[in-house]
Amino acid sequence: MGIISCKQSRSEEILKAIPVKDNPKKKKIIQKPTDIVIKEWDSINKKNAIDFLIKYGELNKETVVLLKTRLGNIKIKLYTNTELHRANFIFLTKSGYFDTTCFYRVVHNFIIQGGNSENMNTLRYRNKYKHYRIPAELHNNNKHKYGAVAAARDWENNPAKKTTPFEFYIVQNKKGAHHIDGEHTVFGEIISGFSTVDKIANLKSGGDEWPLIDVFIKAEVVQ
Numbered sequence: 001m002g003i004i005s006c007k008q009s010r011s012e013e014i015l016k017a018i019p020v021k022d023n024p025k026k027k028k029i030i031q032k033p034t035d036i037v038i039k040e041w042d043s044i045n046k047k048n049a050i051d052f053l054i055k056y057g058e059l060n061k062e063t064v065v066l067l068k069t070r071l072g073n074i075k076i077k078l079y080t081n082t083e084l085h086r087a088n089f090i091f092l093t094k095s096g097y098f099d100t101t102c103f104y105r106v107v108h109n110f111i112i113q114g115g116n117s118e119n120m121n122t123l124r125y126r127n128k129y130k131h132y133r134i135p136a137e138l139h140n141n142n143k144h145k146y147g148a149v150a151a152a153r154d155w156e157n158n159p160a161k162k163t164t165p166f167e168f169y170i171v172q173n174k175k176g177a178h179h180i181d182g183e184h185t186v187f188g189e190i191i192s193g194f195s196t197v198d199k200i201a202n203l204k205s206g207g208d209e210w211p212l213i214d215v216f217i218k219a220e221v222v223q
Contacts, residue, residue: 045130057087064223072196078188082137085187098219115167136161144177147190
């Protein structure tokens with residue numbers, strides 16, 4: 001069973017070269033992506049996502065995020081061997097995106113999935129950031145163990161396994177979910193709040209696996 005993104009859009013790679021406007025007195029020069037100076041931290045989009053996250057990660061080294069819910073708190077430790085995903089999760093936390101979302105999918109003895117909602121502000125964030133995608137970071141040995149935190153992705157027309165930046169899931173099965181190892185980027189793990197994860201996973205849900213009573217998220221970087 002795959003973990004898919006609720007929001008589908010075509011991914012675009014970062015431009016290999018960025019042409020500067022013609023100047024009749026000078027030859028056209030080519031500016032490499034590494035020369036880009038990010039002046040505004042909420043300006044991420046499809047074209048600059050990789051450079052943006054690399055730079056953001058260099059300036060924001062935090063690795064621990066606290067998710068507060070009505071059923072308790074969940075503390076997440078982000079891995080440093082998935083730098084793009086770590087930087088992205090920190091960025092979305094600090095930008096306030098996750099505060100517009102909830103745990104919208106619960107599958108008992110499998111996963112709980114968060115990072116989306118029916119809140120219009122959630123959609124505004126996604127549109128603002130142009131529904132960018134993140135390259136898979138599968139070069140490590142991160143596994144879908146109990147408490148693993150991983151990124152959702154589209155399964156159709158996505159051979160590179162690029163992930164959505166907005167939606168994540170937590171493995172609730174104590175035996176793990178190793179049948180999807182290598183299919184999704186695992187970028188962190190739960191270090192406290194396992195009982196909260198279980199409470200969320202045990203909620204009653206509709207046919208779409210959405211809890212009948214929303215579990216909204218309040219996220220903050222703590223370390």
